[in-house]
Amino acid sequence: MNIKRASLQQKILLFFSLILVTITVLVSSTTLQSAYQHSNSQLSQSFDTARQVFLYKLQNDGNVLSGSLRSAAKDFNTKQLIASGKEDPESLAAVLVNQQRRSNADFSMVFDGEGQVIYSSLTETELTPEAFNSDAIRLSVIDGDVYLIKSTEVKFLEQQPQVDAWLLMGINLQKLVDESVQQLTGYEVSVISGDNYVFGTTNRETAELANFSLLPNATMIEVDINQQAQIAYRFFADEKEYTDVSFVFSIASESAFLNFFQLAFQLSVELIIAIAGAVLLSLYLSNNITKPLRVLAGVAKRIQQGDYHSPIPDFDAAEVNNLSKTFEGMQDSIQAREAEINQLAYYDTLTGLPNRNSFIKQLKHKIETGNGESFAVLMLDLDRFKEVNDTIGHNFGDQLLKLIGRRIESLKLADAFYARVGGDEFAILLNDVNERDLISMVKQYTHLFDLPFEVEGIHLDVDASFGLAVYPEHADSAYGIMQCADIALYKCKETHHNYIRYNSEFNTLSIQRLNLMSELRLAIEQDQLRLFYQPKLCLKTDEVVSVECLVRWVHPEHGFINPDEFIPLAEQSGAIRQLTHWVIRTALKQQQQWQQQDINLQFAVNISAVDLVDLSLPAYVSEQLTLHHVDNRYLTLEVTESALMSDPDAAIKALDMLQRMGIKLSIDDFGTGYSSMAYLKQMPVSELKIDKAFVLDLANSDDDEKIVKSTVDLAHNLGLSVVAEGVEDEASLEILKRYDVEFAQGYFIARPMNAEDFFDWMSQTNYRKIANA
Amino acid sequence: MPKCCHYGFLLICLLLAWSSLAEPLTITVLNQQGEPFPGAVVELKHPDLTPASPPAPAVMDQVNKQFKPHVLAVQQGAHVTFPNSDSIKHHVYSFSKPKRFQLKLYKDQQPDPLVFDKPGIVALGCNVHDWMVGYIYVAESAAFRRTDDQGKASFDVKPESYEVVVWHPRFREQDKQRSQRTSIGQTTLVFQLQEALYPMINDQADEFDEY
Numbered sequence: 001m002n003i004k005r006a007s008l009q010q011k012i013l014l015f016f017s018l019i020l021v022t023i024t025v026l027v028s029s030t031t032l033q034s035a036y037q038h039s040n041s042q043l044s045q046s047f048d049t050a051r052q053v054f055l056y057k058l059q060n061d062g063n064v065l066s067g068s069l070r071s072a073a074k075d076f077n078t079k080q081l082i083a084s085g086k087e088d089p090e091s092l093a094a095v096l097v098n099q100q101r102r103s104n105a106d107f108s109m110v111f112d113g114e115g116q117v118i119y120s121s122l123t124e125t126e127l128t129p130e131a132f133n134s135d136a137i138r139l140s141v142i143d144g145d146v147y148l149i150k151s152t153e154v155k156f157l158e159q160q161p162q163v164d165a166w167l168l169m170g171i172n173l174q175k176l177v178d179e180s181v182q183q184l185t186g187y188e189v190s191v192i193s194g195d196n197y198v199f200g201t202t203n204r205e206t207a208e209l210a211n212f213s214l215l216p217n218a219t220m221i222e223v224d225i226n227q228q229a230q231i232a233y234r235f236f237a238d239e240k241e242y243t244d245v246s247f248v249f250s251i252a253s254e255s256a257f258l259n260f261f262q263l264a265f266q267l268s269v270e271l272i273i274a275i276a277g278a279v280l281l282s283l284y285l286s287n288n289i290t291k292p293l294r295v296l297a298g299v300a301k302r303i304q305q306g307d308y309h310s311p312i313p314d315f316d317a318a319e320v321n322n323l324s325k326t327f328e329g330m331q332d333s334i335q336a337r338e339a340e341i342n343q344l345a346y347y348d349t350l351t352g353l354p355n356r357n358s359f360i361k362q363l364k365h366k367i368e369t370g371n372g373e374s375f376a377v378l379m380l381d382l383d384r385f386k387e388v389n390d391t392i393g394h395n396f397g398d399q400l401l402k403l404i405g406r407r408i409e410s411l412k413l414a415d416a417f418y419a420r421v422g423g424d425e426f427a428i429l430l431n432d433v434n435e436r437d438l439i440s441m442v443k444q445y446t447h448l449f450d451l452p453f454e455v456e457g458i459h460l461d462v463d464a465s466f467g468l469a470v471y472p473e474h475a476d477s478a479y480g481i482m483q484c485a486d487i488a489l490y491k492c493k494e495t496h497h498n499y500i501r502y503n504s505e506f507n508t509l510s511i512q513r514l515n516l517m518s519e520l521r522l523a524i525e526q527d528q529l530r531l532f533y534q535p536k537l538c539l540k541t542d543e544v545v546s547v548e549c550l551v552r553w554v555h556p557e558h559g560f561i562n563p564d565e566f567i568p569l570a571e572q573s574g575a576i577r578q579l580t581h582w583v584i585r586t587a588l589k590q591q592q593q594w595q596q597q598d599i600n601l602q603f604a605v606n607i608s609a610v611d612l613v614d615l616s617l618p619a620y621v622s623e624q625l626t627l628h629h630v631d632n633r634y635l636t637l638e639v640t641e642s643a644l645m646s647d648p649d650a651a652i653k654a655l656d657m658l659q660r661m662g663i664k665l666s667i668d669d670f671g672t673g674y675s676s677m678a679y680l681k682q683m684p685v686s687e688l689k690i691d692k693a694f695v696l697d698l699a700n701s702d703d704d705e706k707i708v709k710s711t712v713d714l715a716h717n718l719g720l721s722v723v724a725e726g727v728e729d730e731a732s733l734e735i736l737k738r739y740d741v742e743f744a745q746g747y748f749i750a751r752p753m754n755a756e757d758f759f760d761w762m763s764q765t766n767y768r769k770i771a772n773a
Numbered sequence: 774m775p776k777c778c779h780y781g782f783l784l785i786c787l788l789l790a791w792s793s794l795a796e797p798l799t800i801t802v803l804n805q806q807g808e809p810f811p812g813a814v815v816e817l818k819h820p821d822l823t824p825a826s827p828p829a830p831a832v833m834d835q836v837n838k839q840f841k842p843h844v845l846a847v848q849q850g851a852h853v854t855f856p857n858s859d860s861i862k863h864h865v866y867s868f869s870k871p872k873r874f875q876l877k878l879y880k881d882q883q884p885d886p887l888v889f890d891k892p893g894i895v896a897l898g899c900n901v902h903d904w905m906v907g908y909i910y911v912a913e914s915a916a917f918r919r920t921d922d923q924g925k926a927s928f929d930v931k932p933e934s935y936e937v938v939v940w941h942p943r944f945r946e947q948d949k950q951r952s953q954r955t956s957i958g959q960t961t962l963v964f965q966l967q968e969a970l971y972p973m974i975n976d977q978a979d980e981f982d983e984y
Contacts (some may be wrong), residue, residue: 076866076900083868156868157896158903161971162946164868534881
């Protein structure tokens with residue numbers, strides 16, 4: 001398991017925590033945001049309301065002043081004094097001081113109808129009375145103080161349209177905007193004139209408030225005042241054309257947002273608690289989920305290590321328990337399957353005897369534990385068992401093998417261990433042997449085959465060959481001793497003895513055989529192979545019409561190696577394909593060369609049973625023909641009769657394809673296989689080659705003569721031409737001519753020769769050369 | 774004042790006119806819409822028109838809580854009496870420059886007449902009744918009169934160049950201050966108001982009580 005990979009528990013924990021944190025962050029942020037917005041809009045509303053209240057108050061103060069002014073303006077005495085103000089200013093001043101006091105005003109002025117000042121309690125002003133005769137709040141800055149100012153017309157005759165004089169009074173705003181206003185609005189109020197701080201309900205330093213003038217109108221904004229975050233809100237009481245006086249409400253942010261901050265704090269605390277709780281919960285949950293998984297992982301590991309017998313615990317959770325039960329089932333079936341595999345691995349299913357693996361295991365065990373104690377391996381192989389199988393059937397063969405196994409088993413000698421180590425091969429391990437006993441024991445086994453075997457009512461005489469090897473005399477390993485016994489067995493088959501005891505002389509040959517298999521491919525690559533050419537003579541025209549290409553292996557160590565020796569090996573190892581390809585390639589190359597030298601011959605190449613099922617062969621042949629500019633009909637492929645008849649249906653298919661390509665096909669070694677006439681007539685061949693066994697001694701054997709005659713008749717009747725191989729004397733050649741055999745091949749005509757020799761032979765021979773095509 | 778005196782004065786004027794002129798000078802006052810405006814005071818100013826005889830006295834009564842007449846034109850130096858025909862108290866006053874005064878008037882009490890010796894407009898009010906408004910036009914010339922129903926005022930004067938001043942409380946300032954001058958021998962002058970009139974005060978008709 002990858003250690004870097006996050007555990008399920010971590011993932012669950014992470015997942016839960018992520019979800020929770022996401023949700024809480026979302027919820028809290030939206031809550032806080034909306035709370036903040038709510039607070040904000042509340043605050044904004046509160047500022048608006050406070051402004052309205054504040055302005056209402058100023059309006060009201062103004063109205064009071066106006067009322068007071070109007071009643072003064074209507075006072076007869078006052079009018080009279082205003083009318084005579086220029087002649088009697090002192091009386092006018094006296095009455096106005098009185099009126100000013102009544103109105104709670106801080107200064108007063110009187111203008112005549114033309115706007116000329118008649119009286120003023122101020123030393124210098126530039127006020128025009130008309131502007132202040134309004135319901136609006138009119139503010140003006142005089143000598144650094146802000147005044148709320150009102151004026152009223154004075155008409156000597158009330159009904160008269162014309163204005164005779166003006167009365168104007170102002171109240172210092174400090175009297176109107178005080179502590180009570182702060183209580184009324186809930187905010188500190190500062191009065192600003194232009195950029196200058198005039199006064200406020202809370203005393204401030206002028207400089208700190210300078211930036212108030214930059215605040216937007218009627219919009220709340222956060223500013224720092226006295227190093228404290230404050231929310232400020234500036235507004236004008238009057239249209240700006242009349243005055244530059246504005247007001248600022250301010251409040252400490254923390255007071256303004258008190259509720260919001262409390263809420264945020266509460267939420268944070270709750271979130272932290274929730275997250276902590278969720279983490280704990282997901283820890284608990286993930287632990288609950290992963291613990292059984294860990295236990296089961298442990299179980300699986302145990303099973304992996306080969307312990308199939310421990311009980312698997314139960315779990316509460318149904319799913320996990322199902323998994324646990326599945327593990328149990330798995331463990332049981334692994335156990336069962338292992339037993340089955342063991343049976344298959346170490347026992348032969350047909351005979352019930354131990355198999356080759358089992359035998360080798362036994363040998364190894366014996367060698368490991370026997371302290372060099374001597375023992376013998378007796379290998380036996382049935383003679384011609386393949387024929388039994390092929391002729392009577394595999395089922396029959398199987399029954400026979402069972403009987404043999406049973407018969408071997410019945411002979412319990414010297415703690416013997418028996419095994420069926422191959423198709424018809426049995427091995428016997430003989431323990432604690434001495435030389436004398438060994439021979440008698442081996443003989444007892446050979447005698448097992450004296451009596452016939454009865455299978456399905458048929459009595460069958462079966463012979464077997466025996467090879468014997470002794471440990472540690474012949475080899476000191478299990479495989480070595482097996483190999484020695486095998487070699488002895490093959491030797492026995494070759495020599496037709498009852499049994500052969502291994503001799504180290506056999507070994508070199510056998511090792512060579514093994515090596516050859518691997519060396520053959522190398523030989524093809526390294527060009528150790530040679531093609532030899534044996535001519536075929538047309539008996540009717542005495543022309544040399546074709547050559548058979550025969551492969552020869554000149555091994556750098558072993559010298560000349562007989563094709564009979566390495567071709568079966570090549571067929572077994574699969575190297576035959578490359579070999580066949582090499583032969584075809586080389587033959588066609590040679591043919592091309594000779595054609596250029598005016599030698600036109602049919603080339604016959606041998607292919608094996610394995611080549612027949614090689615689907616790439618036709619394509620390869622076609623490719624090589626084209627490459628070497630050789631006409632298809634100049635190539636003959638020879639297949640042995642036994643190769644054709646081992647799987648006739650497949651052979652017919654393969655040959656059909658080649659025949660359609662225009663390649664001539666020939667049945668080689670005819671007469672040694674077991675040709676079915678039914679198949680033979682279907683084979684798309686044009687030629688039969690009579691096996692040399694019937695030709696070699698043709699001149700002296702009546703039997704052979706009869707066989708050859710009937711074979712030739714058969715071939716001719718099937719429309720096939722006939723080639724006779726192994727012609728070694730003139731008498732035989734004459735017989736063949738007599739029987740209308742078309743072609744002959746053999747030492748009498750010429751031996752197989754290499755290309756140079758053949759070329760020389762062709763130039764010297766008395767036989768006719770084929771006319772140029 | 775006995776009516777025969779008026780007639781006598783008139784007769785003298787006419788005789789004077791006839792003796793020297795062929796036609797009298799007629800001033801026609803039209804409002805902004807070109808309609809005749811009755812009741813306006815028209816005064817001709819000329820150094821020759823200084824009054825030879827003492828000015829006629831006049832009366833500004835208070836009837837039914839109104840000044841009667843609403844507009845009174847007198848010659849400079851004229852004596853004006855302020856009787857109270859109502860059964861209640863009035864407190865007549867004026868803060869106008871030509872004549873500042875106040876009179877507390879009681880029913881059946883006749884105070885001494887006041888002399889209006891400076892030319893100009895004297896606006897009268899009653900301190901008790903704000904709605905009461907009256908005007909006394911103090912003319913410095915002997916030739917002044919109010920326009921008739923056709924808005925005309927005719928003067929038998931010598932053919933001279935006169936400054937013609939027209940006044941009425943309902944006139945706006947511009948019209949009030951505007952004067953026109955006639956050429957010698959001119960017999961008619963049309964004085965058309967250039968601005969709308971002030972609205973009438975209360976229901977007070979500007980009637981010609983004694984003409």
